[in-house]
Amino acid sequence: MKERSLRQLLQNADGSELERIAALTPMTDDKTKKRLQNAVQRRIAPDSFTPEAEETGDAKPIRHSFSTAFSAVAACLVIAGTAAGAFYLKQNAVPRIDPASEVSELSTEQLPQEIVQEETQISVDYDMTDKMGVLGKMLNSMDYYSQVSGEFVRNESDMVNGAGIVTFAVDLDAWTSNQQLVRGSLSLPAEEVLQGAEPDFAAIANYDANGGLRYYSEGSRKYCLFDDASGAWYRSEPGEAYDPDEAKVDPEALVQYDAQVHANGEQAVESFPYRATPANAYCVDCIYPVEYAEYLLDPDTWEITGEETFLERNCVVLQGRGTQSELDFTMYVDKVTGCLLWFESRYSSGELAEWLRVRSLAFDEDAAPVTDTRVGREEWNEQEHTTERPDDIPSAWLAYGTNSHGETYASAGQMRLVRGNYDQLPDLIRFGETRDEYGRRSTDCFVKKTELFELFGDDPDTALSRLMQAHNKTETAVPVAELKLYDIEGETVVQTVVYYDEP
């Protein structure tokens, strides 16, 4: 049989086939149908056919009224920035929480169902001149592209003048992604890189052999190549299955929920409503900027200050002050997709804190394809949280820093790699940092491995897990232990953290 086009076959259907097609699928949405039905009713209404009315155009309102109707619908649904549009989004497209009732009873234990819309909720064309529109598009950016690829450079906060370049390709249809992070310490001032200078990684940090990580994901499984030189690939246990009917996140409900959380004296939304994405690692900063959307949860702290064209894409410019960090931030958010193209936050002194600059970005047919970087690799090591760990961790990973006493110290990233292996943990394990009066990181804080294990036992998993639970304090908890935090030399006690347990 000759090759034919499905489109041609169907569009040439006639007679009873047309009736079958009409029975199988709606020809228009309900709104259009209702509008046309109203038009018919107007046409058959007795007083619509008076000659006077016809002369004025009222009696034959079809094309004219359709134009009006289209204008009205466009004003409500499409044209950004109109009050009508905003009203429509708020009243019809986005479910709301009644501030006087349901929100007051919410806790952070479980996200309110209202934050995620029903799966049958129609797609929303967010108004990008409206704060909730911008937030909504950022929280649901994956609804606005199928494929995306690009590259961006950003700061790496656990390194001195650290920066990383993320290169990625994501295919939502195939539910795959590949991405690579290369990072190191900049020789150039970060400010210059943010303004477009080529990042200089002359001094690669001792993060791993090549200063890079590679990820590939397929379905619910993620594969990670920590060290290209050793050829050691790790794969995750299969995660939750991709749910194609996943509901979108309602920005307005989330904002109200966040306000209620703060009103209850809690710090932040604990269970942020992340949507599933195959882009499960670094590139989400750009293409699913939900972490940055958290800056926007209090609409009183930021403004849409204008528009900019960046990388030939129209962006809205957002400026404000983070409620938690008290850093002044600027974002460029792509109007079409909600992707983040530029981010900078600054201390009150004006010094650069966190930053991100997209260097290239392409969507759908322009996007580079996802390539399977695992080709040729058939044996897998299970990832860090399983019991199967490599006995012999590549020495490149363990190129820890060394202080003046010869003690080794390591960043959180390095510590994760060797978690579970006491001997390979550094002498000083980085726990956090203190901030100066401008909010800048001033002193890195470390726990001594010996003291950590003396306090929490010999099992590294348990000890490291407990280490991170310092702030878990409930109303009934009682202090059970203290752990000293030292400076990088392991001499000066910078802070003491208290651990609590339920009696």
Add this chain to the structure above:
Amino acid sequence: MTEQQIRSIMQRNREDGCTALFETYYHYVYAIVFRYVRRYGTTEDIEECVVDVFAQVMEHFPAIREGTLKAYLATAARNRALNLCRTLSADARQTVPIDGDSFIELTDAQDIAADTEQRELTRRVLDCIESLGEPDSSLILQRYYLGHSAADIARTLRMNPVTVRSRLHRAVKRLRTMLEEQDITL
């Protein structure tokens, strides 16, 4: 709703009868009008024509013989659509044949056997599409009959656009397999 039920409602209240008529035949009439006008006119033209068809049927409703309502609607829709095509094509200096059948894009339009084969093929393809079940059958027709984008389909079927894309992708794959089993290559 059956024709008899529509007539019954129409006798009690003309406005309610019009609603019943519209609810029952809207998608069918739209499909017919779309079939002809899509090549010559805009969505606005199609919608205007659909309204004209229903207005015409309502105007002549008392005179329509019992048992012929659907056929009357189909004929009215087809004729209205053809007239509109001629008007639109005259504006665009195109030629629309008087015989509406020539709109059918047959591989070999002169050949009655080919016409028959084409119709049989369409029927079999529709059988396969229908057997996909909802919402996949609907997604296929939205995409390949109406030519809608994923965003349009999402709006019409009240689905997530991501869902539309992923389901459509899988549905086409399934359909292609089913058709290949019948020696139909798309």
